[in-house]
Amino acid sequence: MKQTRPLMGMPITVEIVDASVTPADLEKVYQYFTTVDRTFSTYKPESEISCFNRGEVAERDLSPEVQEVLRLCEATKRLTGGFFDICNRKGIIDPSGLVKGWAIRNAATLIADAGFRNFYVEAGGDIQMSGKNSDGGSWRVGIRSPFRKEEIVKVVYPEGKGIATSGTYIRGQHIYSPFAKDREITEIVSLTVIGPDVYEADRYATAIFAMGKTGIAFLEKLKGFEGYMIDATGIATMTSGFDSYTCLPHDE
């Protein structure tokens, strides 16, 4: 059973392969995403994050979920040499760069706790998968071309891991940016990270994309992570263990 709904400003797809799945099971997952959006959206004036940013709630009075996310943001900032920073230039806190991966992982945990084994949750191109697809094979994930959105340029089998892609599709659209001459923006157009789970993959994909071309070197040193970076000329650079995800696992 598979469904896609727009939530949190992006399409969210949930597919559960196990035969016992009912529409109510999918509903529960979307309910969870709705709650996350209501709590963390910086675009909803009534969200807890918005109230916190207006100084209406003290940090110690925040819900456990928000406190957890803020703690994780702080830890991620330290781990990425300051590249992951939820505080914008106006001093407003926006943890959405971390909330997406965190919410996908939690949604996947909800599904697993309900007893399902074969499923995936995808939000805005970031994916947590488990078990097998409807043909009983490994989940096949395509990395979308940053130049032609209808094409994929790599197929990987992340087997129970999480995968996230950060990127920009500006160049392929013949849109001109005043920042186009800035090397930091144009040199990297897409960065895909495979990590222990989608939360880990997403937070590193976000931070490392901002690092520019040297980000892949940061990723190479990171244990348990592999990455595929595409630059503006269409050349991909991959970490040394990335190839292990491009072949079908042995039990196929």
Add this chain to the structure above:
Amino acid sequence: MKKFLSSIFLIGIFSAYVISRQSLGLAANPSLVPVATGALPAAASPSPIPVPFPVPTPTPQPVPRTVPVPPPVQQGRYKNGTYTGVGADAYYGIVQVQAVIIGGKIADVVFLSYPNDRGNSAKISSYAMPILKQEAIATQSAPVDIVSGATEMSSAFNQSLQSALSQAQNG
């Protein structure tokens, strides 16, 4: 057999898309910068390969018997001018664009805000680059279950551009 059938199905959908895209000559025509047709891209697309910028299909017009004389000035869907869209959430920053309309058509789209517009990007460049495997990317035809890609950026772009263009609507 099921895999084979589904690949044929996918190839069919993809070919149809490519043909329709080419026949419209969209890629090179700046006036057809994908103006969102309403629905958020890829939200409910039945195709497993989402297309973040859906190209609006023009409704077929009956061919008139006499060739109408085009109005000499102010042709096109939009009023000339510069219009600023709303800042839209790209989930790791804000995307805000400005649409420049000349001759009733979109002449340029300027980025006012962009998620990577960060001041501290230079300080990490001291990392020594290890020698890593490289390859030229190539289109893959193998069927996939899920696609990983940064769609949020394009949705935010669409949202901002749409709001800029709604201000520019003629009549």
